[in-house]
Amino acid sequence: MNRRLGSLFLATGLVFLLAGVFFGVLGGLLYLFPQELRDLLPFTKLRPLHVSSVVFWILFAAIGGLYFYTSGSSKTIRSYTLGHLHYLLLFTAAITIMGCYVAGIFGGREYWEYPPVLAIPIAISFVLLGVHFYRHIKKTKGPWPIYRWMWLSGIVFFILSFTESYLWVLPYFGDHLVRDMAVQWKSYGSLVGSWNMLINGGAFYVMTRLSGDDSLARKPLTFAFFFLGLFNLMFNWGHHIYALPVSSTIRYTAYIVSMTELLILGRIIWTWRSSLSEARKNAALLPYRFLIVADGWIFLNLFMAILMSVPAINLYTHGTHITVAHTMGATIGINTMLLLASATYACIRFYGRFSTAAQKSIMRGLYLSNGSLVVFWVALIGAGLGKAVLEVQSPEMPHAQIMQALQPWFVAFAVSGTGIAVGVALMAVPILRTLLANQKAIPESETLKSKELQHI
């Protein structure tokens, strides 16, 4: 039954992903033809439509994985109703939010631009997810594997930081600019950290199952990595507020904490290298390929995030397309690839193999989207650097002229963005079809075990 919910959440997430890349491509076109398209497609609507769609992709797909991998735990009608209520709340909020954007009804803050009242069903839906998770862990015995800790911290920190991101509705925060922005950006840093925990929990679960080695999820080093990640989730937000006149202690602490990410980076490179031989052995396996691709993007993005954490560099990158390169590089290259690893794993394990045509389409999509993402990423960094240089060299240059000078980067951005969108569709559609065609999951006894999975 939880598999059905998992499938429902994942399928909904995939539809949001398709909508997200569609709005993204329209946004890319607006960069090229701003005058011609402004009335037809206002960027003020398009940007939140795009960003919210991809955020809902991430949330629905990560939660879908959680339901899939905690399946078989709660078979009562009560938990069935609870799961559906959870879905209904999140889905209704998501659709209403999209409707508000189309109708031009705003009222929130950046990234959550919908009327704040819609935050309530989202928050309640996460509490219900917490209840589901509690029921699941109540029945489990012995020490927890790492992914369970990740799921727990993801749920708890989502509720905390999501609530925190709405403190601005209280005059004490909302009426004080610096306090308001400091809390706002701090909460956003933790919020992203919390859904990363949900995604990473799913990815760790898949890695453990694919390798057939449960000790991977219980090693002290894995836990050390988890605690470092958790520490970063709580404190790495400092680089978001370098531009604000807050206490220097906060800035220095933030800088040192951001630098601990070097340790994570070191560990990732280490695992990346050691996982290569294993990966080669399993090169034919779809989830493995997604995991390996995500690993490459983790490396690139962490390197970039560390550079951006240096205050002297942050002064120039803040608010330029370099920030967008960092955000999209991470959400597409890391988050989306890890979620697709989990989605393909869940399909193969619970619904049988993909057809040859579906497998081919997914592989083509994987190559196309990642090849395009490299160009996309470089184009955004190029546009960001170009803008920073122009602003320093010619401070009197009007904004429109700067944008004109950056046009070649925007052409590369729009073309490669279309490549990403087509690649995403080539992957998402066959997965969606598999989920919709297999309403009945195969019984647990017939699901593919890790040994068999390795021979697909």
Ligand code: HEM
């Ligand atoms: C899985 C796919 C994608 C994800 C997860 C994603 C994610 C995001 C995120 C998180 C932002 C906000 C960036 C920020 O404020 O720093 C953003 C902005 C944007 N994205 Fe994407 N994106 C995806 C695909 C695309 C594609 C295919 C295009 C096509 C060109 C695109 C075009 C844009 C544009 C134009 C913006 C607004 C940038 C600005 O404010 O100037 N995105 N995207």
